Amino acid sequence: MLTLAIAVLGVVLLLVLLASYDEASVGRDWEAILTPGGLRAYEDLKDRFDREKAAIDFSYAKAEAARDDGDVQEAGRLLAVGYDYLALVAPDRETLLDGLKLYSRMCAAIVALPPLRPTAFRLPQLVTLAGLGVLGHHLLVTIPDRFRLRLELLRRGLGIALVVLLRGTHRERGGRLDPDWARVLAARTDFHTISEETIESFGALVSALVRQPATAAALHRVH
Amino acid sequence: MTGSQVLVANLSAALMAAAAAGLLARRRARLCWSFLAYLLAMILGNQLAAWLPETFHSHWFWTAKMSVYGALRSLIALEIALLTFSALPRARLRAELVLALVLAVSAGVGMLATASVGYPYLAMLGLVAPRGSAASLWLFVAVLAVALWHRAPIHPFHRSLLLAFTLYLGTATGLLGLVGLAASSRPAYLAAYAYLEALDPLAFAVTAGFWTWAAWRREPATALSPAVASRLQPWAAACSR
Numbered sequence: 001m002l003t004l005a006i007a008v009l010g011v012v013l014l015l016v017l018l019a020s021y022d023e024a025s026v027g028r029d030w031e032a033i034l035t036p037g038g039l040r041a042y043e044d045l046k047d048r049f050d051r052e053k054a055a056i057d058f059s060y061a062k063a064e065a066a067r068d069d070g071d072v073q074e075a076g077r078l079l080a081v082g083y084d085y086l087a088l089v090a091p092d093r094e095t096l097l098d099g100l101k102l103y104s105r106m107c108a109a110i111v112a113l114p115p116l117r118p119t120a121f122r123l124p125q126l127v128t129l130a131g132l133g134v135l136g137h138h139l140l141v142t143i144p145d146r147f148r149l150r151l152e153l154l155r156r157g158l159g160i161a162l163v164v165l166l167r168g169t170h171r172e173r174g175g176r177l178d179p180d181w182a183r184v185l186a187a188r189t190d191f192h193t194i195s196e197e198t199i200e201s202f203g204a205l206v207s208a209l210v211r212q213p214a215t216a217a218a219l220h221r222v223h
Numbered sequence: 224m225t226g227s228q229v230l231v232a233n234l235s236a237a238l239m240a241a242a243a244a245g246l247l248a249r250r251r252a253r254l255c256w257s258f259l260a261y262l263l264a265m266i267l268g269n270q271l272a273a274w275l276p277e278t279f280h281s282h283w284f285w286t287a288k289m290s291v292y293g294a295l296r297s298l299i300a301l302e303i304a305l306l307t308f309s310a311l312p313r314a315r316l317r318a319e320l321v322l323a324l325v326l327a328v329s330a331g332v333g334m335l336a337t338a339s340v341g342y343p344y345l346a347m348l349g350l351v352a353p354r355g356s357a358a359s360l361w362l363f364v365a366v367l368a369v370a371l372w373h374r375a376p377i378h379p380f381h382r383s384l385l386l387a388f389t390l391y392l393g394t395a396t397g398l399l400g401l402v403g404l405a406a407s408s409r410p411a412y413l414a415a416y417a418y419l420e421a422l423d424p425l426a427f428a429v430t431a432g433f434w435t436w437a438a439w440r441r442e443p444a445t446a447l448s449p450a451v452a453s454r455l456q457p458w459a460a461a462c463s464r
Contacts, residue, residue, distance in 0.1 A: 003353045003354050003357055003396070003400050003403070004353070004396070004397060004400035004401075004404075006357050006361075007353065007356065007357040007360060007392070007393060007396035007397065007400065008393070008397075010357060010360035010361050010363075010364050010389075010393075011360060011389055011390075011392075011393035013364050013368075014360065014363055014364050014367060014385065014389040015389060017364065017367045017368060017371055018367065018382065018385060018386055018389070020371065021367070021370075021371060021377065021382070023376070023377075023445070023446045024446045026374050026375075026376050026446065027376065027445070027446025027447045027448075027451070028446070029374055030374075030376065030447065030451050030455065031447075031448060031451055102374065105372055105373045105374060106311070106373060106374050106375075107313075144313070
């Protein structure tokens with residue numbers, strides 16, 4: 001009876017796995033990896049993150065200036081604009097982190113990256129998350145597993161920073177908008193730290209993919 | 224053997240011969256040499272029993288051929304894994320570890336089964352053969368799972384083999400398992416054995432038909448560009464389209 005059950009489970013699992021195999025998607029991913037596009041993508045991503053950082057800082061600097069001038073309403077409005085922009089770019093970053101996790105399974109060896117440092121963050125939640133990450137980093141054995149843990153922490157950290165920004169920006173007291181400036185600015189700084197760590201992870205993955213024998217041969221052929 | 228059994232056996236042998244010819248004509252044998260060996264072993268094993276039943280339609284021969292088929296199926300899974308992960312060393316290492324684990328567990332369970340039943344043929348029919356088929360299924364599951372995890376492209380011919388083996392081994396294991404369950408009562412055993420004798424060759428003939436189609440069909444369009452395919456699947460380059 002047990003043999004039958006194991007066999008049925010095997011059949012079902014095999015059929016599910018065969019059905020979930022998406023040849024077109026796999027093909028697209030390998031096409032992206034086995035071309036020099038990876039290196040260009042790294043430079044493009046760095047440029048884009050720099051532009052977004054400048055836009056975010058501009059909005060928050062204006063909000064701080066308005067607060068210092070005593071214009072609380074304008075400061076609150078500018079903070080909300082800054083948050084809206086962050087909320088706009090955040091899904092892209094989540095997608096990027098998910099994509100990195102997927103690509104990390106396809107390359108042979110990834111550069112060993114250090115764990116996220118708790119001292120690099122300001123929000124207590126992110127300090128705790130990074131601290132747990134350090135623990136997990138030492139418990140995991142392989143570099144790709146550590147890399148995926150790092151990406152997962154960055155993804156969760158991104159979500160936490162956004163929630164803190166949302167709550168801090170839209171905090172009301174006595175029916176009036178009263179942003180929690182300390183937490184908002186800490187969350188913004190942490191958002192930038194997460195961006196920098198994301199770029200570093202992306203760079204490690206790109207260099208791993210470029211060092212992959214198949215990729216190296218493809219690059220050599222193209223250049 | 225009855226007339227209908229001989230007819231179905233001959234039909235299956237003809238289909239397998241056509242599949243083997245297709246593999247050679249379309250230069251697909253290199254996609255899985257052990258599958259070609261499996262087809263030839265099946266043709267030989269089935270036809271010996273059909274043509275010389277007084278010698279080969281026997282318990283010892285059935286036991287021997289089931290053992291050979293099981294070993295060849297394991298080789299097929301191993302060869303598909305080695306080819307699929309040939310350019311991906313980390314995935315290949317993981318696949319080898321998983322396959323070794325499945326084989327070790329299957330061997331252990333198989334030996335336990337043989338030790339628990341006094342009569343070797345009954346142990347083979349009711350316990351070892353279904354467990355061997357289930358082990359083959361799990362070897363294919365392991366290869367496919369590692370390929371999906373590492374996003375390794377699977378050659379269309381290998382996918383056809385996996386699908387056909389899944390459906391056939393699922394049916395065969397179910398029928399053999401029924402025989403094993405009914406082994407304690409002679410009437411129930413005879414009834415279950417009658418189902419096995421009637422349905423298993425039919426299921427196998429359908430599978431052989433599918434293999435023939437897979438061996439002869441034109442190469443389906445693949446999502447990999449020639450440049451990428453030549454890096455990840457260099458062994459497929461010389462196949463006829």
